[in-house]
Amino acid sequence: MSFLEIFRKLNNYIGTHKVHLCPAVQGRLMNNGKPLINATITRTLSYSDGKYTEDMCNTDNEGYFSMPEKSLRSSQPALLIAERFTSQRIFAHYCGDEYLLWSSQNSGIVLKPEYAIKLQSLNGDMKDEEVLFSFKNINHSHRHEALSVCRWEDDFIIIDAEAEFARMSQGVLEE
């Protein structure tokens, strides 16, 4: 580990505010219906001031994996004008391929419970497509969004990005 890398990691413990990056993650991965054994899971969690943490784990013989809750400290929330958001990226690496298990942005420095519910059951099959989907926001009418190859039974609506873009640019064409 280089000196700079050590300094960067130490810096994650310094700051006036605690930034919640990610709740505990649990899940089970399959490969065409069979458990995905000994795949590497990497997680990168970043805060909008540029600080980030990385960790990893492996799936067990049944395809299960779990990762702890994560946070870091930053002084950026104390600035008068600062954009505050965290982002979460979780990947599975298997046989040289990379699968996106989770990607989201989260406004503010406190994680919302809706994310924790989704990340408690990160169950997916590597044969499925990566999709953009939305899930319920308990405080607001805007739904949360994330990208993933995983699937959930409830509160999971797949978004068609092409159709959405057509909708976004519709007003432009009418002008």
Next chain:
Amino acid sequence: MSNAMQTLSPEISARFASIAYETLQNRSLSNSTHYSRLEAGFTFENDTLKGVSGGILERIFKHRTPFGCVAKGKAGPFKDEFVVALRGTDRRRDIITDVHCGVSTCSNGQPVHAGFNHTFNSIQQQLEAYFSQVLKESKTGLKIHVVGHSLGGALANLATNWLKQRFKANVKLYTFGAPRVGYPSFALKTVTATNNGIYRCVHAGDPVPLVPVWPFVHTEDEYILHGAPSITPRAHSMTEQTPGYLHTASAFSSYAAVNKGKEARLKQQVKLDYKNRLQAKPTTRWARVIGEAIMTHLAESGKLHAIQADISNTLTVYDKIARVLTNSIDISKGRADDVKGILGHILAFCGLPFKAIELTYKFIRYALGLMLDTLLKMAKLALSAI
């Protein structure tokens, strides 16, 4: 559509302003949810330029810290049009709240906030490298949308003028919660450069568009995405849930549907009488009235134009205003009374109505400084209420 240029919809421009923030994250842009939505209509430059020049990465602005990204329209309404998205908020310093700012000249020869100009100059080279390459391959000329939030909006103003100047590009400007960038002459040139294609979006409760104070101005037209008037700390945020520019912008299908407003310019002639100074209260209304009185005085002394055209980094604009006010004292009793009235109101505004007034340069500069600090404190109070 040879020279005609599309206008980004409010939601598309807001998503670009949001994705610019993600260039600071160490994972690549392509895994973000904004990216997957914009990908349907735009190619981000890491996809197309990776092998071509090697130097231009998806974070092309890796000068010190990444400051944004560039995308090119795919087939569809934005074919062959470019988007430059710029990020706000420096990690360490808050240039926006630097009220004691100097002034320097930007690409169109007009005076602008020295801090913004300095930051823009640090990313200009990367834009130069990228767009001069693109211009060589282009047959029809460049069409560039420049998008930014907060400080990024200020940089977008400067970038728009520069791209027009340097590449004769067709440009349109989209800002969210941007501060004032320059003097009236700069705002006017920006309107001309974009052929009136400016979409300056604000929330009525956002304090950032209120700084820096006179004689800095915005381009006149504004799009009010959220009308709640009380100044709240959250009203400036791009990604926050309420109101959050991303969410308020998404509610409108086109800019034509958004409520338009105009920046209230300092146009009234205002005289302040020292005897009435106790009427001044620390409110935004009085900040405006005092600003108007100072401008009236400068205009009557015939010095307004000189101040707006004089560019030097050693003196801030407020040093110069103080100098003009000091010079007025010896000219006539009427002038001296004017200055006394302004100073009395400034001190009352700052909560010191009974402080003895000295008609010296040192004291006048002190009073102006006090006023700027009080203005900043008001903004801070609103912002720190989190």
